[in-house]
Amino acid sequence: MSAVIARVLDPARATRAMVGVLAIMLFLTLLAAAAGIGAGRGAAALGARLSGRATVQFTDADPAARGAAAARTLAALRSSPAVTRARAVPRAELARLVAPWLGSAADDPDLPMPELIDLELAPGDDALPAARAVLRRAAPGAVIDSHGAAVAPLARLLRVASILAVAVAALMVGASAAVVVLAARAGLEAHRATIAVMHGLGATDAQVAGLFQRRVARDAATAALVATAAAGVTAVLLIPAFAVGAGALGDIVALGAQGWSVLAALPFVFVGFAALVARRTVTHALARTL
Incomplete structure:
Protein backbone atom coordinates (compact mmCIF):
# COMPACT_ATOMS: atom_id res chain seq x y z
CA MET A 1 0.00 0.00 0.00
CA ALA A 48 10.83 59.58 17.21
CA ARG A 49 14.00 61.33 16.10
CA LEU A 50 12.63 64.64 14.89
CA SER A 51 9.34 65.19 16.70
CA GLY A 52 11.16 66.81 19.63
CA ARG A 53 13.51 68.98 17.56
CA ALA A 54 13.05 72.55 16.33
CA THR A 55 15.12 75.43 14.96
CA VAL A 56 14.73 79.12 15.71
CA GLN A 57 15.86 81.45 12.93
CA PHE A 58 16.68 85.18 13.17
CA THR A 59 16.85 87.06 9.88
CA ASP A 60 17.07 90.70 10.96
CA ALA A 61 19.06 92.71 8.42
CA ASP A 62 21.09 94.41 11.17
CA PRO A 63 23.79 91.96 12.40
CA ALA A 64 23.97 93.62 15.82
CA ALA A 65 20.20 93.48 16.33
CA ARG A 66 20.14 89.92 15.03
CA GLY A 67 22.83 88.81 17.48
CA ALA A 68 21.19 90.58 20.42
CA ALA A 69 17.82 89.00 19.68
CA ALA A 70 19.44 85.57 19.41
CA ALA A 71 21.25 85.94 22.72
CA ARG A 72 18.12 87.20 24.47
CA THR A 73 16.00 84.40 23.07
CA LEU A 74 18.60 81.74 23.88
CA ALA A 75 18.57 82.74 27.54
CA ALA A 76 14.76 82.75 27.64
CA LEU A 77 14.48 79.35 25.99
CA ARG A 78 17.04 77.77 28.32
CA SER A 79 14.97 78.88 31.30
CA SER A 80 11.75 77.46 29.84
CA PRO A 81 10.57 74.02 31.07
CA ALA A 82 9.34 73.31 27.53
CA VAL A 83 12.96 73.15 26.30
CA THR A 84 15.42 70.50 27.45
CA ARG A 85 18.38 71.85 25.44
CA ALA A 86 19.05 74.98 23.42
CA ARG A 87 22.28 75.90 21.66
CA ALA A 88 23.34 78.59 19.25
CA VAL A 89 24.49 77.13 15.93
CA PRO A 90 28.05 78.38 15.20
CA ARG A 91 28.71 80.25 11.97
CA ALA A 92 31.26 77.61 10.93
CA GLU A 93 28.55 74.95 11.13
CA LEU A 94 26.21 77.07 9.03
CA ALA A 95 28.98 77.54 6.48
CA ARG A 96 29.40 73.76 6.21
CA LEU A 97 25.65 73.37 5.66
CA VAL A 98 25.55 75.84 2.74
CA ALA A 99 28.93 74.89 1.27
CA PRO A 100 27.43 72.37 -1.22
CA TRP A 101 25.52 75.25 -2.84
CA LEU A 102 27.88 78.23 -2.32
CA GLY A 103 31.24 76.51 -2.47
CA SER A 104 34.17 78.55 -1.13
CA ALA A 105 31.93 81.60 -0.83
CA ALA A 106 30.36 80.02 2.26
CA ASP A 107 33.52 80.87 4.23
CA ASP A 108 33.39 84.55 3.29
CA PRO A 109 33.10 86.52 6.56
CA ASP A 110 31.07 89.22 4.76
CA LEU A 111 28.42 86.70 3.68
CA PRO A 112 25.23 87.42 5.66
CA MET A 113 24.19 84.44 7.73
CA PRO A 114 21.08 84.07 9.89
CA GLU A 115 21.39 83.35 13.57
CA LEU A 116 20.07 79.89 14.42
CA ILE A 117 19.20 78.20 17.70
CA ASP A 118 18.84 74.43 17.79
CA LEU A 119 16.23 73.19 20.25
CA GLU A 120 15.38 69.89 21.90
CA LEU A 121 11.85 70.09 23.26
CA ALA A 122 10.48 68.40 26.35
CA PRO A 123 8.17 65.41 25.78
CA GLY A 124 4.53 66.26 25.25
CA ASP A 125 2.33 67.96 22.69
CA ASP A 126 2.35 71.26 24.58
CA ALA A 127 6.13 71.76 24.38
CA LEU A 128 6.17 73.36 20.92
CA PRO A 129 3.32 75.85 21.67
CA ALA A 130 5.09 76.80 24.92
CA ALA A 131 8.34 77.39 23.05
CA ARG A 132 6.47 79.54 20.51
CA ALA A 133 5.04 81.63 23.37
CA VAL A 134 8.53 82.20 24.78
CA LEU A 135 9.73 83.19 21.33
CA ARG A 136 6.90 85.70 20.84
CA ARG A 137 7.87 87.46 24.06
CA ALA A 138 11.64 87.44 23.50
CA ALA A 139 11.88 88.02 19.73
CA PRO A 140 8.57 88.47 17.90
CA GLY A 141 10.29 88.61 14.51
CA ALA A 142 12.00 85.23 14.86
CA VAL A 143 10.70 82.07 13.22
CA ILE A 144 10.57 78.62 14.81
CA ASP A 145 10.47 75.56 12.55
CA SER A 146 9.48 72.14 13.86
CA HIS A 147 11.59 69.36 12.36
CA GLY A 148 8.78 66.90 12.88
CA ALA A 149 6.35 69.05 10.89
CA ALA A 150 8.94 69.44 8.12
CA VAL A 151 9.35 65.68 7.65
Whole structure:
Protein backbone atom coordinates (compact mmCIF):
# COMPACT_ATOMS: atom_id res chain seq x y z
CA MET A 1 0.00 0.00 0.00
CA SER A 2 2.78 2.47 0.85
CA ALA A 3 4.44 1.88 -2.51
CA VAL A 4 1.15 2.63 -4.29
CA ILE A 5 0.61 5.77 -2.24
CA ALA A 6 4.16 6.95 -2.99
CA ARG A 7 3.42 6.87 -6.71
CA VAL A 8 0.12 8.77 -6.63
CA LEU A 9 1.70 12.12 -7.47
CA ASP A 10 3.82 12.20 -10.58
CA PRO A 11 7.00 14.17 -9.72
CA ALA A 12 7.53 15.39 -13.23
CA ARG A 13 6.80 18.45 -15.30
CA ALA A 14 3.81 19.89 -13.41
CA THR A 15 5.59 19.61 -10.06
CA ARG A 16 8.67 21.39 -11.36
CA ALA A 17 6.47 24.17 -12.73
CA MET A 18 4.76 24.56 -9.36
CA VAL A 19 8.13 24.73 -7.59
CA GLY A 20 9.22 27.51 -9.93
CA VAL A 21 6.02 29.50 -9.47
CA LEU A 22 6.11 29.12 -5.69
CA ALA A 23 9.77 30.19 -5.61
CA ILE A 24 8.94 33.34 -7.55
CA MET A 25 5.97 34.07 -5.30
CA LEU A 26 7.98 33.64 -2.11
CA PHE A 27 10.87 35.71 -3.49
CA LEU A 28 8.49 38.58 -4.24
CA THR A 29 6.85 38.12 -0.83
CA LEU A 30 10.23 38.43 0.90
CA LEU A 31 11.07 41.58 -1.04
CA ALA A 32 7.68 43.14 -0.31
CA ALA A 33 7.90 42.22 3.37
CA ALA A 34 11.40 43.70 3.63
CA ALA A 35 10.23 46.90 1.96
CA GLY A 36 7.20 47.12 4.25
CA ILE A 37 9.22 46.54 7.41
CA GLY A 38 11.89 49.04 6.36
CA ALA A 39 9.34 51.71 5.44
CA GLY A 40 7.36 51.19 8.64
CA ARG A 41 10.47 51.41 10.81
CA GLY A 42 11.55 54.47 8.84
CA ALA A 43 8.30 56.30 9.55
CA ALA A 44 8.50 55.45 13.25
CA ALA A 45 12.17 56.42 13.50
CA LEU A 46 11.64 59.74 11.76
CA GLY A 47 8.85 60.61 14.14
CA ALA A 48 10.83 59.58 17.21
CA ARG A 49 14.00 61.33 16.10
CA LEU A 50 12.63 64.64 14.89
CA SER A 51 9.34 65.19 16.70
CA GLY A 52 11.16 66.81 19.63
CA ARG A 53 13.51 68.98 17.56
CA ALA A 54 13.05 72.55 16.33
CA THR A 55 15.12 75.43 14.96
CA VAL A 56 14.73 79.12 15.71
CA GLN A 57 15.86 81.45 12.93
CA PHE A 58 16.68 85.18 13.17
CA THR A 59 16.85 87.06 9.88
CA ASP A 60 17.07 90.70 10.96
CA ALA A 61 19.06 92.71 8.42
CA ASP A 62 21.09 94.41 11.17
CA PRO A 63 23.79 91.96 12.40
CA ALA A 64 23.97 93.62 15.82
CA ALA A 65 20.20 93.48 16.33
CA ARG A 66 20.14 89.92 15.03
CA GLY A 67 22.83 88.81 17.48
CA ALA A 68 21.19 90.58 20.42
CA ALA A 69 17.82 89.00 19.68
CA ALA A 70 19.44 85.57 19.41
CA ALA A 71 21.25 85.94 22.72
CA ARG A 72 18.12 87.20 24.47
CA THR A 73 16.00 84.40 23.07
CA LEU A 74 18.60 81.74 23.88
CA ALA A 75 18.57 82.74 27.54
CA ALA A 76 14.76 82.75 27.64
CA LEU A 77 14.48 79.35 25.99
CA ARG A 78 17.04 77.77 28.32
CA SER A 79 14.97 78.88 31.30
CA SER A 80 11.75 77.46 29.84
CA PRO A 81 10.57 74.02 31.07
CA ALA A 82 9.34 73.31 27.53
CA VAL A 83 12.96 73.15 26.30
CA THR A 84 15.42 70.50 27.45
CA ARG A 85 18.38 71.85 25.44
CA ALA A 86 19.05 74.98 23.42
CA ARG A 87 22.28 75.90 21.66
CA ALA A 88 23.34 78.59 19.25
CA VAL A 89 24.49 77.13 15.93
CA PRO A 90 28.05 78.38 15.20
CA ARG A 91 28.71 80.25 11.97
CA ALA A 92 31.26 77.61 10.93
CA GLU A 93 28.55 74.95 11.13
CA LEU A 94 26.21 77.07 9.03
CA ALA A 95 28.98 77.54 6.48
CA ARG A 96 29.40 73.76 6.21
CA LEU A 97 25.65 73.37 5.66
CA VAL A 98 25.55 75.84 2.74
CA ALA A 99 28.93 74.89 1.27
CA PRO A 100 27.43 72.37 -1.22
CA TRP A 101 25.52 75.25 -2.84
CA LEU A 102 27.88 78.23 -2.32
CA GLY A 103 31.24 76.51 -2.47
CA SER A 104 34.17 78.55 -1.13
CA ALA A 105 31.93 81.60 -0.83
CA ALA A 106 30.36 80.02 2.26
CA ASP A 107 33.52 80.87 4.23
CA ASP A 108 33.39 84.55 3.29
CA PRO A 109 33.10 86.52 6.56
CA ASP A 110 31.07 89.22 4.76
CA LEU A 111 28.42 86.70 3.68
CA PRO A 112 25.23 87.42 5.66
CA MET A 113 24.19 84.44 7.73
CA PRO A 114 21.08 84.07 9.89
CA GLU A 115 21.39 83.35 13.57
CA LEU A 116 20.07 79.89 14.42
CA ILE A 117 19.20 78.20 17.70
CA ASP A 118 18.84 74.43 17.79
CA LEU A 119 16.23 73.19 20.25
CA GLU A 120 15.38 69.89 21.90
CA LEU A 121 11.85 70.09 23.26
CA ALA A 122 10.48 68.40 26.35
CA PRO A 123 8.17 65.41 25.78
CA GLY A 124 4.53 66.26 25.25
CA ASP A 125 2.33 67.96 22.69
CA ASP A 126 2.35 71.26 24.58
CA ALA A 127 6.13 71.76 24.38
CA LEU A 128 6.17 73.36 20.92
CA PRO A 129 3.32 75.85 21.67
CA ALA A 130 5.09 76.80 24.92
CA ALA A 131 8.34 77.39 23.05
CA ARG A 132 6.47 79.54 20.51
CA ALA A 133 5.04 81.63 23.37
CA VAL A 134 8.53 82.20 24.78
CA LEU A 135 9.73 83.19 21.33
CA ARG A 136 6.90 85.70 20.84
CA ARG A 137 7.87 87.46 24.06
CA ALA A 138 11.64 87.44 23.50
CA ALA A 139 11.88 88.02 19.73
CA PRO A 140 8.57 88.47 17.90
CA GLY A 141 10.29 88.61 14.51
CA ALA A 142 12.00 85.23 14.86
CA VAL A 143 10.70 82.07 13.22
CA ILE A 144 10.57 78.62 14.81
CA ASP A 145 10.47 75.56 12.55
CA SER A 146 9.48 72.14 13.86
CA HIS A 147 11.59 69.36 12.36
CA GLY A 148 8.78 66.90 12.88
CA ALA A 149 6.35 69.05 10.89
CA ALA A 150 8.94 69.44 8.12
CA VAL A 151 9.35 65.68 7.65
CA ALA A 152 5.70 64.79 8.30
CA PRO A 153 4.93 64.36 4.57
CA LEU A 154 7.90 61.99 4.23
CA ALA A 155 6.80 60.02 7.29
CA ARG A 156 3.27 59.72 5.84
CA LEU A 157 4.72 58.56 2.54
CA LEU A 158 6.76 55.90 4.31
CA ARG A 159 3.69 54.69 6.19
CA VAL A 160 1.69 54.47 2.98
CA ALA A 161 4.57 52.60 1.32
CA SER A 162 4.67 50.19 4.26
CA ILE A 163 0.93 49.49 3.97
CA LEU A 164 1.21 48.96 0.22
CA ALA A 165 4.16 46.60 0.65
CA VAL A 166 2.26 44.54 3.23
CA ALA A 167 -0.73 44.44 0.86
CA VAL A 168 1.51 43.21 -1.97
CA ALA A 169 2.96 40.52 0.31
CA ALA A 170 -0.57 39.42 1.25
CA LEU A 171 -1.51 39.24 -2.43
CA MET A 172 1.55 37.09 -3.12
CA VAL A 173 0.55 34.73 -0.32
CA GLY A 174 -2.98 34.54 -1.73
CA ALA A 175 -1.62 33.82 -5.21
CA SER A 176 0.62 31.10 -3.78
CA ALA A 177 -2.38 29.50 -2.08
CA ALA A 178 -4.24 29.57 -5.41
CA VAL A 179 -1.30 27.83 -7.11
CA VAL A 180 -1.30 25.10 -4.46
CA VAL A 181 -5.07 24.66 -4.76
CA LEU A 182 -4.85 24.34 -8.54
CA ALA A 183 -1.95 21.89 -8.31
CA ALA A 184 -3.77 19.75 -5.73
CA ARG A 185 -6.96 19.66 -7.78
CA ALA A 186 -5.00 18.81 -10.92
CA GLY A 187 -3.28 15.97 -9.07
CA LEU A 188 -6.59 14.64 -7.83
CA GLU A 189 -8.05 14.75 -11.31
CA ALA A 190 -5.01 13.12 -12.92
CA HIS A 191 -4.95 10.26 -10.40
CA ARG A 192 -8.67 9.84 -9.81
CA ALA A 193 -8.64 6.20 -10.93
CA THR A 194 -5.63 5.34 -8.78
CA ILE A 195 -7.20 7.01 -5.75
CA ALA A 196 -10.40 5.03 -6.31
CA VAL A 197 -8.34 1.80 -6.31
CA MET A 198 -6.59 2.92 -3.11
CA HIS A 199 -9.96 3.49 -1.48
CA GLY A 200 -10.97 0.00 -2.55
CA LEU A 201 -7.83 -1.37 -0.90
CA GLY A 202 -8.64 0.37 2.37
CA ALA A 203 -6.87 3.74 2.10
CA THR A 204 -8.67 6.56 3.89
CA ASP A 205 -9.20 10.12 2.77
CA ALA A 206 -6.77 11.22 5.46
CA GLN A 207 -4.03 9.00 4.00
CA VAL A 208 -4.58 10.38 0.51
CA ALA A 209 -4.66 13.95 1.81
CA GLY A 210 -1.47 13.28 3.79
CA LEU A 211 0.23 12.13 0.58
CA PHE A 212 -0.65 15.37 -1.19
CA GLN A 213 0.34 17.35 1.88
CA ARG A 214 3.79 15.74 2.05
CA ARG A 215 4.35 16.18 -1.65
CA VAL A 216 3.38 19.85 -1.63
CA ALA A 217 5.44 20.41 1.52
CA ARG A 218 8.53 19.00 -0.25
CA ASP A 219 7.88 21.15 -3.30
CA ALA A 220 7.27 24.24 -1.17
CA ALA A 221 10.46 23.56 0.81
CA THR A 222 12.44 23.36 -2.43
CA ALA A 223 10.84 26.61 -3.59
CA ALA A 224 11.63 28.20 -0.22
CA LEU A 225 15.30 27.26 -0.52
CA VAL A 226 15.52 28.75 -4.00
CA ALA A 227 13.63 31.92 -3.03
CA THR A 228 15.62 32.42 0.16
CA ALA A 229 18.90 32.01 -1.71
CA ALA A 230 17.77 34.52 -4.34
CA ALA A 231 16.63 36.97 -1.66
CA GLY A 232 19.96 36.56 0.15
CA VAL A 233 21.91 37.32 -3.02
CA THR A 234 19.70 40.36 -3.63
CA ALA A 235 20.32 41.60 -0.09
CA VAL A 236 24.09 41.15 -0.43
CA LEU A 237 24.05 43.16 -3.66
CA LEU A 238 21.70 45.94 -2.54
CA ILE A 239 22.52 46.58 1.13
CA PRO A 240 26.07 47.99 0.64
CA ALA A 241 24.91 50.27 -2.18
CA PHE A 242 21.94 51.41 -0.13
CA ALA A 243 24.10 52.10 2.93
CA VAL A 244 26.40 54.32 0.87
CA GLY A 245 23.50 56.17 -0.76
CA ALA A 246 21.48 56.63 2.43
CA GLY A 247 24.39 57.94 4.48
CA ALA A 248 23.38 59.05 7.96
CA LEU A 249 19.74 58.09 7.33
CA GLY A 250 20.58 54.46 6.65
CA ASP A 251 19.78 53.38 10.21
CA ILE A 252 16.30 54.91 9.92
CA VAL A 253 15.09 52.39 7.36
CA ALA A 254 17.19 49.45 8.55
CA LEU A 255 15.24 46.24 9.16
CA GLY A 256 16.50 45.69 12.69
CA ALA A 257 16.71 42.38 14.54
CA GLN A 258 12.93 41.91 14.60
CA GLY A 259 12.62 42.63 10.90
CA TRP A 260 15.29 40.10 9.99
CA SER A 261 13.63 37.57 12.31
CA VAL A 262 10.32 38.02 10.48
CA LEU A 263 12.02 37.53 7.10
CA ALA A 264 13.85 34.44 8.37
CA ALA A 265 10.58 32.92 9.62
CA LEU A 266 8.64 33.61 6.41
CA PRO A 267 9.99 30.61 4.40
CA PHE A 268 9.04 28.19 7.20
CA VAL A 269 5.60 29.75 7.51
CA PHE A 270 5.27 29.55 3.73
CA VAL A 271 6.01 25.81 3.67
CA GLY A 272 3.58 25.08 6.49
CA PHE A 273 0.90 27.23 4.89
CA ALA A 274 1.27 25.51 1.50
CA ALA A 275 1.06 22.06 3.11
CA LEU A 276 -2.05 23.05 5.09
CA VAL A 277 -3.76 24.48 2.00
CA ALA A 278 -3.01 21.30 0.05
CA ARG A 279 -4.40 19.07 2.78
CA ARG A 280 -7.59 21.08 3.21
CA THR A 281 -8.12 21.26 -0.56
CA VAL A 282 -7.73 17.51 -1.02
CA THR A 283 -9.82 16.63 2.04
CA HIS A 284 -12.62 18.91 0.91
CA ALA A 285 -12.52 17.60 -2.67
CA LEU A 286 -12.51 13.95 -1.58
CA ALA A 287 -15.43 14.51 0.76
CA ARG A 288 -17.46 16.00 -2.08
CA THR A 289 -16.60 13.69 -4.96
CA LEU A 290 -15.33 10.35 -3.73
